[in-house]
Amino acid sequence: MAEVSTRSTGARIRRAPQEYLWIARMWVRSSLAYPFSFWMLTVGGCLVTLLDFVGLALMFHSIPTLGGFSLREVALLYGVSGIGIGIGDLVIGSVEQVGVHVRTGTLDAMMTRPVPLLVQICADQFQLRRLGRITQAVAVFAYGAYAVGWTPSRVAVALVMLVSSCVIFFAFFVTFSCVQFWVGDSSQFANAFTYGGNTMTQYPMTIFPREVLKALTFVFPIAFVNWYPCLYLLERPDPFGMPSWFAFLSPVVAALTVLVAGLAWRAGIRHYTSTGS
Amino acid sequence: MLYAAVAVRSFRRYSTYRAATLAGVFTNSVFGVIYSYAYLALWNQRPDAGGYSATDAVTYVWIGQALLMTTALWGGGTTDDLADRIRSGDVAIDLYRPVGLVGWYLAGDLGRAAYHVIARGVLPTVFGLLLFQIALPATPQAALGFAVSLTLAVVTSFGIRFMVACSAFWLLDQTGLRTLSGVLAIFLSGMTLPLVIFPEPLRSIALALPWASYLQTPADIWLGQRTGIEILEGLLVQAVWAAILLALCQAVLGAATRKVVVQGG
Numbered sequence: 001m002a003e004v005s006t007r008s009t010g011a012r013i014r015r016a017p018q019e020y021l022w023i024a025r026m027w028v029r030s031s032l033a034y035p036f037s038f039w040m041l042t043v044g045g046c047l048v049t050l051l052d053f054v055g056l057a058l059m060f061h062s063i064p065t066l067g068g069f070s071l072r073e074v075a076l077l078y079g080v081s082g083i084g085i086g087i088g089d090l091v092i093g094s095v096e097q098v099g100v101h102v103r104t105g106t107l108d109a110m111m112t113r114p115v116p117l118l119v120q121i122c123a124d125q126f127q128l129r130r131l132g133r134i135t136q137a138v139a140v141f142a143y144g145a146y147a148v149g150w151t152p153s154r155v156a157v158a159l160v161m162l163v164s165s166c167v168i169f170f171a172f173f174v175t176f177s178c179v180q181f182w183v184g185d186s187s188q189f190a191n192a193f194t195y196g197g198n199t200m201t202q203y204p205m206t207i208f209p210r211e212v213l214k215a216l217t218f219v220f221p222i223a224f225v226n227w228y229p230c231l232y233l234l235e236r237p238d239p240f241g242m243p244s245w246f247a248f249l250s251p252v253v254a255a256l257t258v259l260v261a262g263l264a265w266r267a268g269i270r271h272y273t274s275t276g277s
Numbered sequence: 278m279l280y281a282a283v284a285v286r287s288f289r290r291y292s293t294y295r296a297a298t299l300a301g302v303f304t305n306s307v308f309g310v311i312y313s314y315a316y317l318a319l320w321n322q323r324p325d326a327g328g329y330s331a332t333d334a335v336t337y338v339w340i341g342q343a344l345l346m347t348t349a350l351w352g353g354g355t356t357d358d359l360a361d362r363i364r365s366g367d368v369a370i371d372l373y374r375p376v377g378l379v380g381w382y383l384a385g386d387l388g389r390a391a392y393h394v395i396a397r398g399v400l401p402t403v404f405g406l407l408l409f410q411i412a413l414p415a416t417p418q419a420a421l422g423f424a425v426s427l428t429l430a431v432v433t434s435f436g437i438r439f440m441v442a443c444s445a446f447w448l449l450d451q452t453g454l455r456t457l458s459g460v461l462a463i464f465l466s467g468m469t470l471p472l473v474i475f476p477e478p479l480r481s482i483a484l485a486l487p488w489a490s491y492l493q494t495p496a497d498i499w500l501g502q503r504t505g506i507e508i509l510e511g512l513l514v515q516a517v518w519a520a521i522l523l524a525l526c527q528a529v530l531g532a533a534t535r536k537v538v539v540q541g542g
Contacts, residue, residue, distance in 0.1 A: 040453025044457045055469030055470040062327075188303070196307045
C-alpha cells in the first residue's frame with residue numbers, strides 16, 4: 001500500500017485509462033453471460049433512438065421545415081448531439097449510479113482500492129450495448145452531413161465540435177450526478193440536464209424563445225454542443241444575432257464545464273461521510 | 278378485500294421515495310417544456326395538423342408527461358419485482374400463495390399507478406399550466422371517461438409488462454425484452470409524436486394496436502376529440518385489449534409453471 005499511496009498524481013492519471021479498461025472488460029464479459037439480453041439491449045438501444053429520429057422525421061411529413069431548418073439540417077444537429085451523449089453515456093454514464101453506491105455503502109469499498117474513485121465509478125457496470133445508440137447517431141449524422149458544403153476549415157470545426165460535444169456531456173454527467181452526494185435518489189434530476197440537454201439540442205434553437213436560448217448559452221451552455229458550430233457549417237447567420245465567433249467557442253466551453261465538474265466532484269467527495277453501519 | 282389491501286400497501290411503498298419523486302417531477306417538467314416548444318413550432322405552421330389545435334397539441338404533451346410513469350411506458354412497476362423474483366427463485370413462494378399471481382401483481386401495480394398519477398401526473402401538469410395554455414376536460418363525461426380510460430391503460434400496460442417479466446422463466450433475465458418492449462411502447466403509444474399526425478397507413482395501424490390505449494385514447498377523450506358514443510367506443514376497444522392481454526398473461530404463466538423448473542430449487 002505504501003508504494004501505491006506515494007504514487008505521484010501524474011502517474012495516477014497516466015494509469016487511469018488502463019485501469020478503466022480492466023474494469024470495463026470485466027463488465028463486458030459479465031454482460032455477455034446473458035447473450036440474449038445483451039443483443040436485445042443493444043438492438044433496443046439502437047431502436048429507441050432510431051424511432052426517436054423517425055418521430056422527428058414524421059414531423060416533416062406535416063411541415064417542410066422545423067423552425068426554418070430542413071430535415072437534413074435537423075439530422076446534422078441531432079447526429080452531433082446523439083454522438084456526444086452516446087459516447088458520454090458509454091464512457092462515463094455509470095456515474096449516475098453514485099447515489100446507489102452511497103446508499104449501499106459500496107463507495108467505502110471503492111475508496112480503499114488503489115484506483116481513482118471516479119475511474120471505478122465510471123467503469124462500474126460498463127455497458128458495451130450503448131454502442132447501439134452511438135451507431136444510430138453516427139448514421140443520422142452521416143445523413144445530415146450532406147447538408148454541408150465541406151471545406152477543410154469546416155471539417156476542422158466539425159471534428160472539434162464532435163470532441164467538444166462528448167466532453168460537454170461527460171462534464172454534465174459528472175456535475176449533475178454529484179447532487180446525489182447531498183440528495184440521494186435524485187438521479188432523475190441529472191436526467192433533466194443530460195438527456196434533457198440531448199433532447200433540447202435535437203431541435204434547432206429557433207423553436208425556443210430568446211430567453212431560453214440565452215439560458216442555454218450562458219447558464220447551461222448546451223447550445224455549444226452543436227448549435228453554434230452547426231450554424232457555421234451550414235453557413236447560416238445567427239437567427240438570434242449572437243456573435244458569429246461563438247462557432248469556435250465550443251472547446252473553451254467544454255474546458256470550463258470540465259472544470260466545474262471537477263470542482264463539483266471534489267466538493268461531493270469532501271462532503272461525503274460514510275453511512276457507517 | 279385482499280386486492281385492495283395489496284394496492285394500498287403498494288401505493289405507500291412507492292410514496293416513500295420523496296426526493297426521487299421530486300427529481301422525477303422536475304425531469305418531466307423539463308421534457309414537457311421542450312416538447313411543448315417543438316410541437317408549437319409544428320402547429321404554428323400547420324394549425325390543424327391531426328385535427329388538433331396548438332393548445333390541444335401542448336395539452337397532449339403534458340398529458341403524455343403525466344402518463345409516462347403512470348402507465349410505466351418505459352417498463353418498471355411491480356412486474357420488475359416479479360422478474361427479479363423469477364430470477365432469484367423467490368417466485369416459488371408467490372406461486373404457493375392461495376391468491377392468483379396475476380391478480381396479486383395487478384393490484385400492486387394499480388396501487389403504484391395511483392401514486393404515480395398523483396405525484397408524477399398532477400405536479401408536472403400544474404407546472405405546465407403555469408407556463409403554457411393547457412385545455413382542461415370540457416365536460417364531466419370527458420373527465421369521467423378519461424379516468425376510466427386511464428385505468429384501462431394501466432391494465433393494458435400491465436398485461437404486456439407481465440408477459441415480458443414472465444420471459445424470465447425461460448431467459449432468466451428480462452432486461453433485453455423489457456427494453457425492446459419499452460421502445461415499442463414509447464413509439465406506438467404516441468409518446469414520440471401523437472399517433473393522429475402519423476401518415477397513413479401507419480396511423481390506422483398504430484391506432485388499432487394495444488399501445489394506443491396508453492396515451493392516445495385517454496388524451497383524445499380529455500381533449501374532446503372523442504365525444505358521446507365515441508368515448509364509449511374508445512373505452513370498449515381498450516377493455517377488449519386489456520381482457521385479451523390478461524388472458525394471455527394467465528396462459529403464459531400456466532405454460533411457465535408447467536414446463537419450467539424454478540431457479541434455485
